[in-house]
Each structure stands twice: as C-alpha cells, then as structure tokens.
Amino acid sequence: MSDLQDQPNVAAxxxxxxxxxxxxxxxxxxxxxxxxxxxxxLAELEDSLAHLWDHADDTSxxxxxxxxxxxxxxxxxxxxxx
Numbered sequence: 001m002s003d004l005q006d007q008p009n010v011a012a013x014x015x016x017x018x019x020x021x022x023x024x025x026x027x028x029x030x031x032x033x034x035x036x037x038x039x040x041x042l043a044e045l046e047d048s049l050a051h052l053w054d055h056a057d058d059t060s061x062x063x064x065x066x067x068x069x070x071x072x073x074x075x076x077x078x079x080x081x082x
Contacts, residue, residue, distance in 0.1 A: 028076075031077060032080060035077060036081065039081075042078060045070075045074060049067045050067075052067050052070055054066045
C-alpha cells in the first residue's frame, strides 16, 4: 500500500492537481489555436474578466486573485503570439 493510499485527503489533492494541470494545458492550447485564427478572442476574454469571481463561500474567497490568474494566462498567450 502506498503512502497516498494511507492518506485519502492527500490522494484527492494530488488527483485534483493532476486534473488541473491537464485541463490548463488543454485549455491553453485551445485558446492559443483559436486566438491565432481569431485575434479578437483575447480582447473579448479580457473584457469579460470583470464578471469572473471566486466561487468559495468562506474567508478564502478572493475574486481579484482569480482575475489575476486569468490576466496572467492572457498575457502569456499574447507573449506567445508576438
């Protein structure tokens, strides 16, 4: 039995991280592909950030931190396109 199996919370966190990395990679690639064909896409996404919010319902909620992650994502996409 592995250490992760002995710690279900750790195993769940690791599995969630793996999903997050995979989804981020696929999403980034998809947006890169689309924005090369539709350059206006990045501006549209940036304009939508005011509506982005953190879904947490406790003291960890931080809407601006979520928007900052999205802004960094968009800056990275723009840098690749330059």
